[in-house]
Amino acid sequence: MSSLNLDDFSDLIERPDGGVRRDAEERRERLIVPPGALGRLDELGEWLSAAQASVRVKPIERPRVVLFAGDHGVAELGVSARPAGGAHRLVRAVLDGESPVAVLARRAGASVRIVDAGLDCDPELLPDDVVRHRVRRGSGRIDIEDALTREEAEQAVRLGMAIADEEADSGTDLVVLGDLSVGGTTAAATLIAALCGTDASVVTGRGGAHIDDLAWMRKCAAIRDALRRARPVLGDQLDLLATVGGADLAAATGFLLQCAVRHTPVILDGVVSAACALVGQRAAFRAPDWWLAGQVSGEPGQAKALDRMALNPLLDQGVTVGEGTGALLALPLVQAAAALAAELPERASDENTDADADGSDDEKAVVETGNATD
DSSP states (O other), X not given: OOSOOGGGHHHHOOOOOHHHHXXXXXXXXXXXXXXXXXXXXXXXXXXXXXHHTOSSOOOOOOEEEEEEEEEBGGGGXXXXXXXXXXXXXXXXXXXXXXXXXXXXXXXXXXXXXXXXXEOOSOGGGSOXXXXXXXXXSSBOOTTTSOSSOHHHHHHXXXXXXXHHHHHHHTTOOEEEEEEEXXXXXXXXXXXXXXXXXXXXXXXXXXXXXXXXXXXXXXHHXXXXXXXXXXXXXXXXXXXXXXXXXOHHHHHHHHHHHHHHHTTOOEEEOSHHHHHHHHHHHHHOTTGGGGEEEOBOOSOHHHHHHHHHHXXXXXXXXOOOOOTTHHHHHHHHHHHHHHHHHHHOOBOOHHHHHHHHHHHHHHHHHXXXXXXXXX
């Protein structure tokens, strides 16, 4: 029997500091730019104040992209445009600086960390710092078998928790969370459908590689069959991750929950990170207060999950490539909000009283006119 209970996170996670947020809102009223003129940047600045427990927002100086990698056995059914067991190629592209997330990370000044939770490849193909955490080689085919044993699911969740602790201890002040997987969106859609109580067709998208109609039907059928296996274990999040999740999804779930414990803000990417967040919300209802939705991926499952968590995406650029790319696009927006909240000056005190002074002069003139008439 596993010793880990995800429900315990409910007692460990607090919401961002509400008192600090109220003070930040009051300070915002005093800035030289009128309230509302900066649109959603105001809201982001106040959210950062509460997350940092600092009325004057600190700049985002050490952002980190964290990508959990894994292969899913369900990809054997042809539910992805990428070959089954091919996620290591995605990892190699990031390491070689040839993927969209690698290019954008360089531009944004964010370092990238890849964690192999369940790749289906020889470890020698990738650097040791990537593969040394691997829980197992590939995850099971969720339409007919469990993705993981319960012990493996616990190991994966604990792996994610450990990575979150390492990032917090090293000074990471904002995380961009993504995945490098083949078949991961199928597992993610299954988790979302199970937790939202909906049918497979409602959450089945075409993935980052845009599958054709036949592949979409195969994917929908796989999710339908996996849902039958998921529903009996809905009462236990760890069992759910073991049954229809995967090593990378379980690790990302543990990572998100521990980031909330450690007060580390996270920008979510697409449907995979949204599914992990939804599992995390089921375990600890305050946890989503520490997360931002980076962008609209176009996956119906993501929209369903974000709606359930009341998270409103920052961007909608039609980016479907996944791998943390959409969330990374939102990073400059969050950095801009932090800079504006921190550096914009407050209005001078005499500006604050001009209106009152003008009002007093008008009233005085009315009184003098009235006296003259009498």
